[in-house]
Amino acid sequence: MLQDIIVIGLINGSVYALLAVGFSLIFGVARIINLAHTAFYMVAAYGIFYFAGTLHFHPILSIIISIILVTGIGIVFYIFFIEPIREHETAVLIVTVAIALILQELMLLQFGGHYRSVPSIIYGSAGLFGILVTKQRLLSLGVILLTLAAVGLLLRKTRLGLAIRAAAQDREVANLMGMNVALIAAITMGVSVALAAIAGAIVAPLYVLEPHVWLSPLVLVLAVVILGGLGSVKGSVIGAMILAFVEVTVVFLMPQGSFLKLPIAMVIMLIILLVRPEGLFGVYFEGER
Amino acid sequence: MSVLRWLFRYVRNEVLVLPSRVIAVVFCLSLLLLPLFTSNHYHYRIMALAGIFAIFAASWDLLSGFVGQVSFGHALFFGVAAYTASLLNLRLGMTHYLTIPLGAVAAVAVGLIIGIPCLRLKGPYLGLATLAFPIMMIGLIFTFPGFFGGELGISIKTKLAPTRLHDFYVCTLAMFSLGFIMWKITDSKIGIIFHAIREDEIAVRASGINTVKYKLLAFCLSGFFAGIAGAMYAHFQRVATPLSLAVLMSFQAIIWSIFGGIATIYGAIAGVYILFPVMEILRVVMEIRMLLFAAIVLLVLRFMPEGVTKWTRDRLERECPRCKVRNAFSRRECRVCFSPIRRELQKTTP
Numbered sequence: 001m002l003q004d005i006i007v008i009g010l011i012n013g014s015v016y017a018l019l020a021v022g023f024s025l026i027f028g029v030a031r032i033i034n035l036a037h038t039a040f041y042m043v044a045a046y047g048i049f050y051f052a053g054t055l056h057f058h059p060i061l062s063i064i065i066s067i068i069l070v071t072g073i074g075i076v077f078y079i080f081f082i083e084p085i086r087e088h089e090t091a092v093l094i095v096t097v098a099i100a101l102i103l104q105e106l107m108l109l110q111f112g113g114h115y116r117s118v119p120s121i122i123y124g125s126a127g128l129f130g131i132l133v134t135k136q137r138l139l140s141l142g143v144i145l146l147t148l149a150a151v152g153l154l155l156r157k158t159r160l161g162l163a164i165r166a167a168a169q170d171r172e173v174a175n176l177m178g179m180n181v182a183l184i185a186a187i188t189m190g191v192s193v194a195l196a197a198i199a200g201a202i203v204a205p206l207y208v209l210e211p212h213v214w215l216s217p218l219v220l221v222l223a224v225v226i227l228g229g230l231g232s233v234k235g236s237v238i239g240a241m242i243l244a245f246v247e248v249t250v251v252f253l254m255p256q257g258s259f260l261k262l263p264i265a266m267v268i269m270l271i272i273l274l275v276r277p278e279g280l281f282g283v284y285f286e287g288e289r
Numbered sequence: 290m291s292v293l294r295w296l297f298r299y300v301r302n303e304v305l306v307l308p309s310r311v312i313a314v315v316f317c318l319s320l321l322l323l324p325l326f327t328s329n330h331y332h333y334r335i336m337a338l339a340g341i342f343a344i345f346a347a348s349w350d351l352l353s354g355f356v357g358q359v360s361f362g363h364a365l366f367f368g369v370a371a372y373t374a375s376l377l378n379l380r381l382g383m384t385h386y387l388t389i390p391l392g393a394v395a396a397v398a399v400g401l402i403i404g405i406p407c408l409r410l411k412g413p414y415l416g417l418a419t420l421a422f423p424i425m426m427i428g429l430i431f432t433f434p435g436f437f438g439g440e441l442g443i444s445i446k447t448k449l450a451p452t453r454l455h456d457f458y459v460c461t462l463a464m465f466s467l468g469f470i471m472w473k474i475t476d477s478k479i480g481i482i483f484h485a486i487r488e489d490e491i492a493v494r495a496s497g498i499n500t501v502k503y504k505l506l507a508f509c510l511s512g513f514f515a516g517i518a519g520a521m522y523a524h525f526q527r528v529a530t531p532l533s534l535a536v537l538m539s540f541q542a543i544i545w546s547i548f549g550g551i552a553t554i555y556g557a558i559a560g561v562y563i564l565f566p567v568m569e570i571l572r573v574v575m576e577i578r579m580l581l582f583a584a585i586v587l588l589v590l591r592f593m594p595e596g597v598t599k600w601t602r603d604r605l606e607r608e609c610p611r612c613k614v615r616n617a618f619s620r621r622e623c624r625v626c627f628s629p630i631r632r633e634l635q636k637t638t639p
Contacts, residue, residue, distance in 0.1 A: 033413060033416075094544050094590055095590050097540055097586075098590070101583035219420065219424065222420060226414050263425045266424050269421060270418060273410060277410050
């Protein structure tokens with residue numbers, strides 16, 4: 001029981017963390033609450049379904065193609081629809097909802113509303129802490145942890161990461177230092193969507209797929225991001241782990257009450273927010289006017 | 290006779306001078322005279338629902354547009370009032386004359402309960418935290434299916450009005466009166482304080498105004514109007530389901546208000562009366578209905594990011610540079626102070 005909770009919680013938590021980090025990045029740099037974030041995750045999963053299932057490409061190749069494709073779609077939407085109206089925060093909010101709905105409806109038209117599943121890359125299972133875990137899950141966990149580490153390295157060790165962090169800290173001063181903030185925002189959007197696509201590509205074989213699958217992870221990702229503190233990568237990872245473990249514990253301790261996993265996660269989030277109104281590792285945007 | 294003369298002069302001097310006022314009056318009159326143009330019960334039903342949702346969207350605008358307390362969980366007020374009304378109707382046999390006000394009171398109580406902890410939260414944190422409340426409420430409803438009716442909800446015995454035509458008039462008149470009250474609230478001294486809290490809360494506090502009191506007041510007012518809409522909706526549909534608490538319901542209010550124009554009560558109402566019938570017309574292409582709807586919202590907001598009403602108003606009217614009174618675009622001099630309005634001057638500021 002305990003081992004089950006730990007292993008499954010770790011895997012779910014890392015998926016949420018990957019989604020939340022991407023969401024947090026674009027919020028930090030461009031102050032955009034991108035409600036279409038998990039829609040890109042859904043589209044990437046469908047991309048793999050299409051390339052690997054219908055066109056019979058190699059699974060790895062189809063993963064790479066769909067990640068590149070989804071990133072392209074995300075950047076195109078950003079440049080044509082979000083960037084021109086970035087000053088109007090509320091309009092941006094609704095534009096991202098509209099983008100999510102458009103993606104959902106396109107997938108519905110192309111693939112229908114059936115429940116789909118994506119073939120695994122490797123089969124079989126392995127023992128871990130005395131419980132049996134499918135190798136696909138272990139592979140997913142490994143890839144996600146590698147991706148998170150890569151994001152950390154990108155942010156800490158490269159010039160682009162320095163620019164992203166600077167723009168997130170103070171956009172105007174970053175602009176005065178000669179950075180092209182609009183370009184950095186577009187690149188960050190690309191990175192963020194790519195992270196969502198990677199998450200989608202990795203979990204596609206683990207869950208069933210249908211066009212409305214973006215809404216419930218979206219609610220959870222929003223909760224994770226504000227629990228950890230907006231714009232903080234470390235906070236997102238820790239928040240994701242907290243909420244994932246809460247969910248998994250609820251499901252394992254009372255299987256008949258598993259519909260309560262989201263409400264209970266919300267209660268935990270609210271309690272933490274009442275103690276720390278800016279999230280666990282968030283910065284207060286008090287000076288921003 | 291003198292009343293008629295006064296009315297004639299009022300219309301000529303106050304309404305006909307501004308295109309936006311003419312549009313508003315024409316809209317209200319054509320809505321009231323709708324039964325002259327159609328006797329289709331389906332049309333009455335659509336416009337009655339539009340009236341209910343217009344109250345709901347305007348109440349979101351009151352809280353989020355004016356006070357800046359952006360709420361992603363506005364369906365909480367709507368759903369709580371709907372469930373209160375239907376429970377009172379089913380268990381205690383109350384009629385809609387009692388259940389609708391009591392539903393609104395329940396929504397106000399909920400507004401206080403969530404308003405107090407949320408006062409500490411700011412900006413996106415507040416928005417995303419309010420998202421949690423309807424989800425918790427749905428959890429509660431599914432935990433006690435015997436009391437709350439579970440997935441199917443609770444059915445209501447009393448209709449809102451005997452026929453569809455009555456329904457239409459009840460909802461439309463409610464929309465007019467409540468919309469007018471909300472508009473007057475935002476126009477009053479309280480409304481100015483609401484604006485100020487959105488623009489700069491610290492400055493308002495520094496001017497000796499108790500912002501906590503006003504923010505709670507905003508939560509209660511907004512909850513009251515959304516609650517009336519929710520209870521009316523439950524009586525109209527004759528059932529209260531968990532769908533009235535869904536995330537989508539909250540987002541619909543936001544989409545309508547922002548599409549019409551945020552921080553103007555009439556914008557939210559216009560947004561509903563444009564988008565809701567459009568959604569029904571799009572039923573002729575059922576397959577791509579949502580796709581077209583999303584594309585319309587995306588494109589309109591791309592080119593009119595401040596909303597439809599503000600965009601139209603800016604095209605039809607311009608402000609007098611001297612006395613700041615609005616004038617029709619066709620006038621060359623201000624209608625109050627007769628100072629010339631030069632279009633070129635406003636356009637090309639170097």
